[in-house]
Amino acid sequence: QVQLVESGGGLVQAGGSLRLSCAASGRTFSNYAMGWFRQAPGKEREFVAAISGSRSGGGTYYADSVKGRFTISRDNPKNTMYLQMDSLKPEDTAVYYCAGSAYWTASARRNDYTYWGQGTQITVSS
Numbered sequence: 001q002v003q004l005v006e007s008g009g010g011l012v013q014a015g016g017s018l019r020l021s022c023a024a025s026g027r028t029f030s031n032y033a034m035g036w037f038r039q040a041p042g043k044e045r046e047f048v049a050a051i052s053g054s055r056s057g058g059g060t061y062y063a064d065s066v067k068g069r070f071t072i073s074r075d076n077p078k079n080t081m082y083l084q085m086d087s088l089k090p091e092d093t094a095v096y097y098c099a100g101s102a103y104w105t106a107s108a109r110r111n112d113y114t115y116w117g118q119g120t121q122i123t124v125s126s
Contacts, residue, residue: 001026002024002025002026002027002100002114002115003024003025003026003115004022004023004024004098004099004100004115004116004117005022005023005098005117005118006020006021006022006096006097006098006117006118006119006120007020007021007022007023007120008020008021008120009096009120009121009122010121010122010123011123011124011125012088012122012123012124012125013124013125014088014089014090014124014125014126015087015088016088016124017084017085017086017087017088018085018088018122019082019083019084019085020036020082020083020085020096020098020120020122021080021081021082022034022036022080022081022082022083022098022117023079023080024079024080024081024098024100025079027100029074029076029079030053030054030055030076031053031054031055031104032053032100032101032102032103032104033050033051033052033053033056033101033103033104033105033106033107033112034050034051034053034074034081034098034099034100034101034106035047035048035049035050035051035098035099035101035106035107035108035113036048036049036050036072036081036083036096036097036098036099037096037097037099037110037113038092038094038095038096038097038122039094039095039097039119040093040094040095043094045097045110046063047063047108047109047110048062048063048066048070048083048096049061049062049063049066049070049072049083050072050101050106050107050108051072051073051074051081051106052104052105052106053104053105054076055104056104056105056106058074059105059106060072060106061106061107061108063108065091066085066092069085069086069087069088070083070084070085070086071083071084071086072084081098083096085122088122088124089124090124090125090126091124092122092124093122093123093124094121094122095119095120095121095122096119096120096121096122097116097117097119098116098117099113099115099116099117100113100114100115100116101113101114102114
């Protein structure tokens with residue numbers, strides 16, 4: 001059974017940085033695309049960033065709202081994915097979810113992701 005466990009959330013001032021981690025188990029981590037999504041109160045869950053598996057070249061893909069500020073990466077031997085978040089803004093406040101795709105190539109489509117973590121809260125104060 002695939003399990004995804006996020007860590008690294010918290011409270012930060014605007015302009016600050018945080019790094020999220022997602023530890024995965026239960027399948028061959030390196031093959032599959034992984035992603036980050038977020039959900040703010042009263043809003044739909046939205047795509048943040050994704051990274052392809054090694055068999056698809058490991059390319060990355062970002063939402064326009066975070067491009068240039070967030071960096072997604074993965075450490076395949078450690079079965080862990082990361083999201084480095086810099087220049088944080090109050091509008092980045094949300095619960096952030098790690099997601100495991102059913103495919104090798106990254107996408108922004110929520111339905112492509114079969115496995116989800118429990119979520120971690122990020123709060124950015126102004």
